[in-house]
Amino acid sequence: MTVLDTSEASGMIMNKTAESAGMLAETVRAGEHEVKIAADNVSVFYGEKQALFDVTIDIPARQVMAFIGPSGCGKSTFLRCINRMNDTIDICSVTGTILIDGANIYDAKIDPVLLRARIGMVFQKPNPFPKSIYDNISYGPRIHGHAKAGSEMDEIVETSLRRAGLWNEVKDRLKEPGTGLSGGQQQRLCIARAIAVNPDVILMDEPCSALDPIATAKVEELIDELRERYTIVIVTHSMQQAARVSQKAAFFHLGKLVEVDETERMFTNPSDQRTQDYITGRFG
Numbered sequence: 001m002t003v004l005d006t007s008e009a010s011g012m013i014m015n016k017t018a019e020s021a022g023m024l025a026e027t028v029r030a031g032e033h034e035v036k037i038a039a040d041n042v043s044v045f046y047g048e049k050q051a052l053f054d055v056t057i058d059i060p061a062r063q064v065m066a067f068i069g070p071s072g073c074g075k076s077t078f079l080r081c082i083n084r085m086n087d088t089i090d091i092c093s094v095t096g097t098i099l100i101d102g103a104n105i106y107d108a109k110i111d112p113v114l115l116r117a118r119i120g121m122v123f124q125k126p127n128p129f130p131k132s133i134y135d136n137i138s139y140g141p142r143i144h145g146h147a148k149a150g151s152e153m154d155e156i157v158e159t160s161l162r163r164a165g166l167w168n169e170v171k172d173r174l175k176e177p178g179t180g181l182s183g184g185q186q187q188r189l190c191i192a193r194a195i196a197v198n199p200d201v202i203l204m205d206e207p208c209s210a211l212d213p214i215a216t217a218k219v220e221e222l223i224d225e226l227r228e229r230y231t232i233v234i235v236t237h238s239m240q241q242a243a244r245v246s247q248k249a250a251f252f253h254l255g256k257l258v259e260v261d262e263t264e265r266m267f268t269n270p271s272d273q274r275t276q277d278y279i280t281g282r283f284g
Contacts, residue, residue, distance in 0.1 A: 036061035036201065036231040037082060042096035044077050044086065051077050054096070055257045057250060064223060064232045066246035066263065068239065070283065073252040075235045079203050082233065083119040084112045100200070117144050120194025120230075124206040126186035128178035128193075133170050136178045136189055137161065140197040156196055163229075164192035165222050184215025188222060195230070202226065204234040208241065220245050239279060243267055251275045 037059035044052035052074045059065045067075040077086070084105065086092045098105050105115055117140065129136050137157040140146075147153045157174070161167040166188045170181070178189050187207060194202055204223070208216040223232060223245045236242050242249055242263060249263040251272070259272045270276045277283055 034061040035059070036100065037233075038099040038102075039078075039081075040097045040099075042078065042081055042094065042098060044074075044081065045093045045095075046089070047091045051255055052081075053256045057257060057260055059231065059233060060248065061231050062227055062229070063248060064227050064234060064246040066242035066249045067233065067235045067252060068237075068242050068249055069252035069258075069278065071237070074255040074257075075252050076205050077255075078252070078257075079205055079233060079235050082201070082203060083116050083121060085116075085121070087112055114144075117197045118199050118201070120191075120197070120199040120202040122187070122190050122194055122202065122204045122207045125210050126183055126190055128181070128186050128189050130177065130179060132175050133161075133178045133181070133189065134174040136193050137196045140193060144197055146197060160192040160196040161189075163195055163226065164188045165218065165225075166192055182215070184211050184218055187211060187215070187219055191219075191222065191226075195226070199230065201231045201233065204232065206235055206237065209237070216241075239267070251278065253278070 035058045037057075039055055039057050039059075042052065042055040043050060055074075055078055067079065069075050080086045081094055081098060082100075082105075086094055094106065100119075103110070129139060131139070134157055137160050138147075138149075138153050141153065141156050142149070147156050158167060158171075161170060166185060169185060170176075170189075178186065181189060187210075191202070191207075208219050211219065220241065223234070226232060227247075234242075234245065246263045248260065249266045250260045251258045251266070251270075251274070253274055259266065259270060259275045261271070266275065267279060270279060
């Protein structure tokens with residue numbers, strides 16, 4: 001068995017990353033905003049049970065798209081299609097196409113591990129690694145060959161924590177465990193960890209549901225700042241949160257995409273009665 005040294009392994013990872021990046025290179029334009037993610041007739045099956053039905057949607061670059069709808073309607077299922085997390089479920093199958101920058105992410109040439117490095121994921125409950133704050137941020141750049149230890153890595157850690165609005169709170173505690181932070185700080189640490197590998201897209205699945213109102217407000221402010229650099233897709237049950245942070249919204253119901261529109265227009269003049277009923281609290 002041939003053993004690669006660290007530099008050679010890092011070089012191979014960087015080459016594969018560049019190859020995947022090359023496949024996701026050409027951006028499609030639609031109106032005023034680039035289409036970052038384009039899904040066409042996406043369906044999801046868990047064995048014989050169909051959970052998502054023919055979802056077609058364009059998600060613009062450098063905006064926040066909110067997925068809203070009652071529990072079990074398919075929001076998170078579709079979110080996980082965007083970074084192929086459903087691949088990890090044996091009985092799950094996905095049909096249709098999802099393009100990012102014009103390239104099909106389900107193409108056999110796309111490495112899902114490298115794809116996920118370009119699509120950050122923030123979960124409902126903060127999940128920092130059982131490592132130091134510094135190591136939480138440096139782990140991704142190191143394994144993907146973005147930087148080696150030293151000043152280059154120090155810069156990535158500091159930049160990521162600054163973008164996550166956390167640097168001033170932890171700069172003197174970088175060697176302390178990330179699990180020792182408050183819940184809101186842990187969630188911002190997870191966001192910093194996601195952006196440390198310089199992703200194109202950030203997916204957020206109910207990122208504030210486990211946080212208090214003050215921590216929620218900080219994360220929402222952060223989301224508004226990050227959209228200048230990243231395309232953000234957020235699943236939320238909070239109509240108020242969707243109204244505050246998103247520019248576009250998509251309403252899901254019973255596994256189907258019912259309506260997509262500018263958030264303000266959807267919340268004031270939805271085109272579908274089901275959307276109107278959900279927003280006004282008649283069900284959900």
